[in-house]
Amino acid sequence: MRLRDLPSVDELARDARLAAFGHGAAVAAARTALAAARERVRAGRDAGDVVAAALAEIQRARHPRLHRVLNATGVVVHTNLGRAPLAEAALERVREVGGGYSNLEYDLERARRGSRQEHLVGLLRRLTGAEAALVVNNNAAAVLLALAALAEAREVLVSRGELVEIGDGFRIPDVLARSGARLVEVGTTNRTRATDYEGAIGPDTALLLRVHPSNFRVVGFTERPALRELAAVARPAGLPLVDDLGSGALVDLHDEPTARQSLDGGADLVCFSGDKLLGGPQAGIVLGRADLVERLRRHPLQRALRADKLTLAALEGTLALYVDPERAVREVPVLRALREPLESVRARAERLAAAVGGTVEETVARAGGGALPLVDVPSAACAVEEGLAERLRAGDPPVVAVVRDARTLLDCRTLSDDDLEEVAAAVAAARG
Numbered sequence: 001m002r003l004r005d006l007p008s009v010d011e012l013a014r015d016a017r018l019a020a021f022g023h024g025a026a027v028a029a030a031r032t033a034l035a036a037a038r039e040r041v042r043a044g045r046d047a048g049d050v051v052a053a054a055l056a057e058i059q060r061a062r063h064p065r066l067h068r069v070l071n072a073t074g075v076v077v078h079t080n081l082g083r084a085p086l087a088e089a090a091l092e093r094v095r096e097v098g099g100g101y102s103n104l105e106y107d108l109e110r111a112r113r114g115s116r117q118e119h120l121v122g123l124l125r126r127l128t129g130a131e132a133a134l135v136v137n138n139n140a141a142a143v144l145l146a147l148a149a150l151a152e153a154r155e156v157l158v159s160r161g162e163l164v165e166i167g168d169g170f171r172i173p174d175v176l177a178r179s180g181a182r183l184v185e186v187g188t189t190n191r192t193r194a195t196d197y198e199g200a201i202g203p204d205t206a207l208l209l210r211v212h213p214s215n216f217r218v219v220g221f222t223e224r225p226a227l228r229e230l231a232a233v234a235r236p237a238g239l240p241l242v243d244d245l246g247s248g249a250l251v252d253l254h255d256e257p258t259a260r261q262s263l264d265g266g267a268d269l270v271c272f273s274g275d276k277l278l279g280g281p282q283a284g285i286v287l288g289r290a291d292l293v294e295r296l297r298r299h300p301l302q303r304a305l306r307a308d309k310l311t312l313a314a315l316e317g318t319l320a321l322y323v324d325p326e327r328a329v330r331e332v333p334v335l336r337a338l339r340e341p342l343e344s345v346r347a348r349a350e351r352l353a354a355a356v357g358g359t360v361e362e363t364v365a366r367a368g369g370g371a372l373p374l375v376d377v378p379s380a381a382c383a384v385e386e387g388l389a390e391r392l393r394a395g396d397p398p399v400v401a402v403v404r405d406a407r408t409l410l411d412c413r414t415l416s417d418d419d420l421e422e423v424a425a426a427v428a429a430a431r432g
């Protein structure tokens, strides 16, 4: 075929099968399909069926790029898969607040401007005992804001063992530099004592920063002062102690520090993520002394880093579940997945295996999200043929699984009962 034998964009778009989707969509798809066909012809190949290509293009364009996938990896807070799935109660709040107007920044009682930061303070105080609270876009923003507001052009003491990379290039020393604060390293990689901080305090010291070793542990000859010991150094010197908890938790989960423990232990400010073990939307939560929180709130960066109404609605919906911790464990998907007894995960794997003709395998699930790196969560998977993994990812909805020992493992800790039918259908479709 020669280039001039190809139809024009207009001719192709008038094909009834394409025109049925509307003129604009048909023209856009025809243009893309013809561009690809011309490439092929120039490369000496066949132009192919341009109508079919344009129809496929329309389907692609109509399908959202950001969409649901089924997580069969066994990693509960999977950063690449959107971290925490939201609880039903949180989604309801998003629908209500996002679908119409809201009192986001309106004080209904006084009929005047209110603050978006007011809505969550009561709940957060009740759940953690904190004096004051602030919510920003994510925990990276919370750390940045705390350092900018409390330590700009001054010194921040951090243990050498805590100058960590959290993931995707997010490094504590870089954030510190961007905040305008100066880093003063204390102690060594494996051992840092309270006296190391004490000895480093000078006239320019603004605060002590502690960073939770979220995604790693140093084992062996190690030492790290308890929060109390650090508070005993910071307080007499009149310096705030800021504790970056990373994931943070509101209920006990293995050795993950809870926000309340950190505040009780003497931290003046604690910050943590909304979408790690908390199981809510992406957010950074700052809790602690009212005078310090107020300095963060007044800093110009706060305006740039603040959370939007959908986040605040989802976070309020999630936090409200924690008022009854047992309800949180039942209804917050992250907690439910981490706490579900192995027998019930295995029963799901058995049902899936029966449905698709796979075998049940013992596996180890993970909390993920850079939390609880050493905690093995016993789990069960349905194993199917290795070759299916790629086709499962290409399915609708895509299923993301793990390939190990020449088999595709569908870990059932991160799949729900409601997902099973879809997964079984996806496996059947992938086998073609």
Ligand SMILES: *Cc1c(COP(=O)(O)O)cnc(C)c1O
Residues within 6 Å of the ligand: 138, 139, 140, 141, 143, 166, 211, 212, 213, 214, 215, 244, 245, 246, 247, 272, 273, 274, 275, 283, 284, 369, 370
């Ligand atoms: C994850 C993490 C962060 C960043 O939190 P995001 O909510 O992902 O921005 C910061 N500090 C620590 C210790 C973390 O684990």
